[in-house]
Amino acid sequence: MKVLIVYKSKTNFTKSYAEIIAGAAGAALMDAKDVTVERMSEYQIVVFGGGLYAGMINGLKQAKEMFEASEAKELVVFATGGTPNEAETVIEEMWKTNLSEEELSNVAHYYMQSGICYEKMKLPEKLLMKMMAAVMDKKKEKDELENGFAQAIKNSYDISSEVYAEPLIQYLKNRMEQKCEESI
Ligand SMILES: Cc1cc2nc3c(=O)[nH]c(=O)nc-3n(C[C@H](O)[C@H](O)[C@H](O)COP(=O)(O)O)c2cc1C
Incomplete structure (x- = not known):
C-alpha cells in the first residue's frame, strides 16, 4: 500500500503542509513538476495539494489529468489558502468550484488555512x-x-499549523490499515 503526496506550491505553504503529511503518514513526497504518469502509477493513493489562487486550486486540473492516465487507484485533494478554516461557507463554495458533483462525493478533500507571504x-x-x-x-x-x-x-501573515493537517493524516492512516486488513 503506497501513498504519494504531490504538491504544487508558489510560496511554500502547501509544500510545508505536504512535508508534514508525508512525514506523519509515511508517504512519498514529490513536487508536481517532477511527477510523471509512470511515477504516479507506482502508488495506490495519490494525494494532491495546491494553494488557492482567486478561488482555484493551483495545479489541480493537471494533477487530475495525470491521475486519470495513471494506474493509481484513489485521488485525495487538499487545498491551502488565506481564508480562515471558520469560513465554512466560503470553503464549501470553493470546493464546488474546484470539484464536480461526483468528485465531491468520491474524492476525499481537505482544506488547511495557511496565510499570505508577499x-x-x-x-x-x-x-x-x-x-x-x-x-x-x-x-x-x-x-x-x-x-x-x-x-x-x-x-503577510501565517495562520498555518500542523494541527490542520491532522484530519488528512488520520484519513491516510485509516486507509492504509484498511488495505492491510483486506490483504490478510
Ligand atoms: C494572487 C493570490 C491570490 C490568492 N487567492 C486566494 C483565494 O482566492 N482564497 C484564499 O483562501 N487564499 C488566496 N490566496 C492565498 C494563498 O492561497 C495561500 O497563500 C496559499 O497557501 C498559497 O499556497 P502556496 O504558497 O503553496 O502556493 C491568494 C494568494 C495570492 C498570492
Whole structure:
C-alpha cells in the first residue's frame, strides 16, 4: 500500500503542509513538476495539494489529468489558502468550484488555512493580490469575515499549523490499515 503526496506550491505553504503529511503518514513526497504518469502509477493513493489562487486550486486540473492516465487507484485533494478554516461557507463554495458533483462525493478533500507571504510572491501574484485587496476595500456591505480578510490581505501573515493537517493524516492512516486488513 503506497501513498504519494504531490504538491504544487508558489510560496511554500502547501509544500510545508505536504512535508508534514508525508512525514506523519509515511508517504512519498514529490513536487508536481517532477511527477510523471509512470511515477504516479507506482502508488495506490495519490494525494494532491495546491494553494488557492482567486478561488482555484493551483495545479489541480493537471494533477487530475495525470491521475486519470495513471494506474493509481484513489485521488485525495487538499487545498491551502488565506481564508480562515471558520469560513465554512466560503470553503464549501470553493470546493464546488474546484470539484464536480461526483468528485465531491468520491474524492476525499481537505482544506488547511495557511496565510499570505508577499516576500516569496512573484510580481504577477503581487499585482493580483493588490487587485484583490482593492476590490475587497471597495465592497460596501462586507460581513465580519470579509472585513477581516480585506484587512488581512494587505500584509503577510501565517495562520498555518500542523494541527490542520491532522484530519488528512488520520484519513491516510485509516486507509492504509484498511488495505492491510483486506490483504490478510
Ligand atoms: C494572487 C493570490 C491570490 C490568492 N487567492 C486566494 C483565494 O482566492 N482564497 C484564499 O483562501 N487564499 C488566496 N490566496 C492565498 C494563498 O492561497 C495561500 O497563500 C496559499 O497557501 C498559497 O499556497 P502556496 O504558497 O503553496 O502556493 C491568494 C494568494 C495570492 C498570492
